[in-house]
Amino acid sequence: MVTTRTGFRCGTCGAEAPRWSGRCPGCGAWNTLLESRPPPAAAGGCGEGQLRPRGRPPAVPTAITAVDLEAAGPVPTGLAELDRVLGGGFVPGSVTLLGGEPGVGKSTLLLQVLAAHAAAGAPALLVCAEESASQVRLRAGRLGTVPDDLYVLAETDASAIPEAVDRSGARLVVVDSIQAVADPAVGAPAGSPSQVRACAELLVTMAKTAEVPVVLVGHVTKDGALAGPRLLEHLVDTVLSVEGDRHHALRAVRAAKHRFGPTGELGLFEMGDGGLSAVADPYRLLLGDRRPSQPGSSVVAAVEGRRPLLVEVQALVGTSPCGPTGPRRQAQGLDTGRLSVLLAVLDRALGLGLGRTDVFASVVGGVRLSEPASDLAVALAVASAAGGRPVPPDMVAFGEVGLGGELRQVAQAERRLQEAARLGFHRAAVPAGCCPGPPGMQLVRVDAVGDLPALLAV
Ligand code: TYD
Ligand code: MG
Numbered sequence: 001m002v003t004t005r006t007g008f009r010c011g012t013c014g015a016e017a018p019r020w021s022g023r024c025p026g027c028g029a030w031n032t033l034l035e036s037r038p039p040p041a042a043a044g045g046c047g048e049g050q051l052r053p054r055g056r057p058p059a060v061p062t063a064i065t066a067v068d069l070e071a072a073g074p075v076p077t078g079l080a081e082l083d084r085v086l087g088g089g090f091v092p093g094s095v096t097l098l099g100g101e102p103g104v105g106k107s108t109l110l111l112q113v114l115a116a117h118a119a120a121g122a123p124a125l126l127v128c129a130e131e132s133a134s135q136v137r138l139r140a141g142r143l144g145t146v147p148d149d150l151y152v153l154a155e156t157d158a159s160a161i162p163e164a165v166d167r168s169g170a171r172l173v174v175v176d177s178i179q180a181v182a183d184p185a186v187g188a189p190a191g192s193p194s195q196v197r198a199c200a201e202l203l204v205t206m207a208k209t210a211e212v213p214v215v216l217v218g219h220v221t222k223d224g225a226l227a228g229p230r231l232l233e234h235l236v237d238t239v240l241s242v243e244g245d246r247h248h249a250l251r252a253v254r255a256a257k258h259r260f261g262p263t264g265e266l267g268l269f270e271m272g273d274g275g276l277s278a279v280a281d282p283y284r285l286l287l288g289d290r291r292p293s294q295p296g297s298s299v300v301a302a303v304e305g306r307r308p309l310l311v312e313v314q315a316l317v318g319t320s321p322c323g324p325t326g327p328r329r330q331a332q333g334l335d336t337g338r339l340s341v342l343l344a345v346l347d348r349a350l351g352l353g354l355g356r357t358d359v360f361a362s363v364v365g366g367v368r369l370s371e372p373a374s375d376l377a378v379a380l381a382v383a384s385a386a387g388g389r390p391v392p393p394d395m396v397a398f399g400e401v402g403l404g405g406e407l408r409q410v411a412q413a414e415r416r417l418q419e420a421a422r423l424g425f426h427r428a429a430v431p432a433g434c435c436p437g438p439p440g441m442q443l444v445r446v447d448a449v450g451d452l453p454a455l456l457a458v
Contacts, residue, residue, distance in 0.1 A: 008033040009186070014193035014231060034187045034194065074260065075171075075213065078116025081269055081278045082109070085240065085253050087261025090172065090213035094260065095204050097178070097232060099218040100242035105251055106217050107131070108275050109242060110174045111140055113215075117172045118149035125170035129156045129180035129190075143275040156190060158183045158199040162206045170212060175203060177217040178232070200235050233257060244271075245366030250285045251276060252367065254305065264305035283423060286311050286365045292393030296385030300377030301396040301416035301428065302369055308412075308419035310396060312364040313374065315381035320358045327356060333363025334378065335370070342379050342401060349405040349450040352386045372400035373410035376429060379449050380456075389456040395444070396420040397429040405449045407431040417441055429455055 008017045011034050015026025024032050074088030083089050090096065100106045110126070117124040128136050133154040140146045151168040155161070158181040165173055175181060178200060182190035186198040200216065207214040216236065233239050237259040244251035253267040269276040270285070279285070287310060290297060296315045301308065313334075320327035331339040339361050347354045361378055363369050376399035384391050391397075398416050400408040409431045417437040420428055428437060432445045444455060 008035055009188075009194040009198075010034075011188045011192050011194050014197050075122075077113045078120065079109075079113060079267075079276075079278070081267035082113065082253060085255050085265045085267040086238070087258070087265070090215070091237070091260050092171075092213055093208050093211045094213050094237040095200075095207045095235070096213065096215045096238040096240060097218050097236045098215055098240045098242065099220045101220055101246075103246050104242045104244055105269075105271055105276055106242050107176055108139070108143070108271075109251075109253070109269070110176065110215060110217065111136070112143055112275050114150055114172060114174055115140060115143065115145070115147055118147035119145065121149065122171040123149045123151060123169045124172040125151045125153060125165060125168045125174070127153045127155055127161055127164070127173065127175045127181070129154075129175070130177060142273075156181050158202055159185065161203065162210070165206065165210055165212060172215075173207075173212055174215045175217065177219060178203075179219050197231055197235075200232050204235055243368055248285070248366035250279065250282065250365050250367065252304070262305070266304040266307045266309070282365075283310065286367065287423075290364070293390050295388050295390045296381055298377045298381040298384065298391045299396045299425070300369065300374045301398045301420050302371060302374055303412045303415060304371075306412075306415075308415045309367075310419060310423055310425075311367050311369065313369075313377045313381045314362045314364060315378070315385040316358075316360045317352075317354070317382065317385040318358045318360075320356060327354075328358040328360075330358075330360045331362070333366070333368045334361055334374070338372075338375075339378065341403070342375060343382065345401055345403060345405050346379055346382060346449055346452075349448065350383065350386075350453065352383070354382075354386070357386075371410070372408075373398045373416075375399065375401035376407065376431075376446065380429065380452055383449075383452040384456055387453060387456060389453075389458065391455070392427060392457050394425050395427040395429060395455070396425045399429070399431040399434075399446065401449055407446045407448060409433050417443075 008020050010024040010026050011032045012029045013027035015024055017025050020033050023030050074091050076083050076089040098106055114124040114126050133152045136152050153164045178196055179191040181199050182195050183198050186195050188195045203214050239257040240255050242251055242253050249270045251269040251271055255263045268279040268282050270279045290312050298313050300311055300313055302311055329340050343354045343359055377397040379401055380391055380397050400410055402408050413434050417428055421438045421441045427442045427444055429444045429446050432447050437443045
C-alpha cells in the first residue's frame with residue numbers, strides 16, 4: 001500500500017526523524033529539524049523508493065537473455081576524452097555528479113557536451129540556476145555553434161525540472177548546480193544539506209522514470225570535498241571531478257565512483273579561448289618548459305587510471321629565517337603531509353639539514369599527484385636541490401619510499417617504463433625489485449634513499 005509520509009529532516013546534517021524534537025538525533029544541533037514532505041512524484045502516487053510514474057504498468061520480470069543491451073548502453077558525450085573516463089558516455093537513466101573548484105571549467109565542459117548532443121539531433125536541457133539564460137547564450141556562442149535543440153531553463157525551483165524535461169523532450173539534462181536549486185516543499189534554504197538531498201532524490205527519480213542521463217554540478221569545499229551531505233555521492237551513479245589549476249591550461253577529469261565502468265581513468269583537456277579541447281600532446285604542457293640541467297627538477301613516470309603520464313616535479317630548498325613557526329614546507333600538486341614525511345626520511349638518511357631549511361615542492365602543469373609511486377621523484381628533486389646537482393636529463397623515476405628510507409615496488413612498472421622510452425628517456429630510477437625495462441632503457445635500481453646522491457650528475 002502506498003503511504004504518504006511526512007517527517008522531519010535536520011537542516012544541518014540531513015538526518016531524518018519521524019517526529020519533531022528540539023534536538024537533532026543525528027548531529028545534536030538544536031532547533032534544526034524541519035518538516036519534510038515527500039517529493040512531488042511521490043505525492044502524485046509514486047511511493048518512496050518506487051520509480052514508476054503515474055499511469056505506467058508495473059514492471060514484469062524478464063529473462064536476462066531477452067534484456068535489450070542497447071537500451072542500457074552508454075550514449076557518447078561528443079567529447080572523446082570524457083567518453084574515455086565514462087567508458088563510452090552517459091548511461092540513460094543514470095545520475096552523474098560533476099564536482100570541481102569554482103572556475104575550473106565545469107559549466108564550460110557541460111555546455112560543450114549539451115551542445116554536441118543537441119547538434120547531433122538529440123534535444124538537451126541545461127537548468128541554469130546560477131546564471132541567466134542570456135549569459136549561457138553568450139557563452140554557448142563563444143564555444144561555437146548554438147544548436148536549436150539546446151534548451152535553457154533559468155530556474156532555481158527543482159520541482160519545475162521534470163516538466164521542463166518532458167516539454168523539451170531532452171535526452172540529456174544538466175543541472176548547474178545542485179546547491180543552487182531548491183524544492184519549495186522542503187522548508188530549508190538552497191544549498192543546505194536537507195535541500196541538496198531532497199533535490200538530488202527528486203532528480204534521481206526523474207532520471208529513472210524519464211530514462212534520461214542527468215548530470216548535477218556540485219561545488220567543492222576548500223579541502224576538495226563535495227559540499228553537501230555525503231549521501232549525495234551515494235545517491236548518484238557516477239561521481240566525476242574536474243581538476244586543474246585555474247592559472248594553467250591543463251584540466252583532468254576523473255571518476256571517483258562509477259557504477260557502469262572502471263574508475264581512475266583520466267581524461268585530459270586544455271582550456272582555451274574556445275572552451276575545453278582534448279589534449280593531443282600533454283607533454284607540451286607538462287615537460288615543454290623543463291630545464292633539465294637545473295638542480296631541483298626530476299620527472300616522475302606516473303600512472304593515472306590506466307594512463308601513463310610523465311610529469312615534472314620541482315623542489316626548492318632555501319635557508320629558513322629563524323622564527324617561532326619553524327621552516328616552511330609548501331607543496332603544490334602534492335600532499336604537504338607526504339612531503340614532510342619524505343623530508344624527514346631524506347634527512348635521516350642523508351643528513352641534509354632540512355630541519356633548518358624551507359622546502360617548496362611543486363608538480364608542473366597544475367597536475368595533482370596522489371600515488372605513492374611519485375615519492376622517489378620528489379625525493380630525487382629535493383636531494384638535487386639540496387646538493388645543487390641536477391638529475392640526469394634523460395632519467396625518469398618512480399617508486400614508493402618507506403619510513404625506513406627503503407624503496408618499495410609500485411604497480412604498472414612496465415607501463416611507466418614503456419611511456420618513458422616512447423618519450424626518449426633512456427634511464428629510469430626504480431625500486432630494486434622492478435621488472436626489466438624495454439630495449440634501450442637502462443634501469444638504475446635503488447635500494448634506499450641513501451643511494452640518491454650517487455644518481456645525481458656531478
Ligand atoms: P566555468 O566553466 O564557468 O567554471 P565553473 O563552472 O567550474 O565555475 O569556467 C570559468 C573559467 O574558464 C573562467 O575563468 C574563464 C575560463 N574560460 C576560458 O578560458 N575559455 C572559455 O572558452 C570559457 C567559456 C571559459
Ligand atoms: Mg559554473
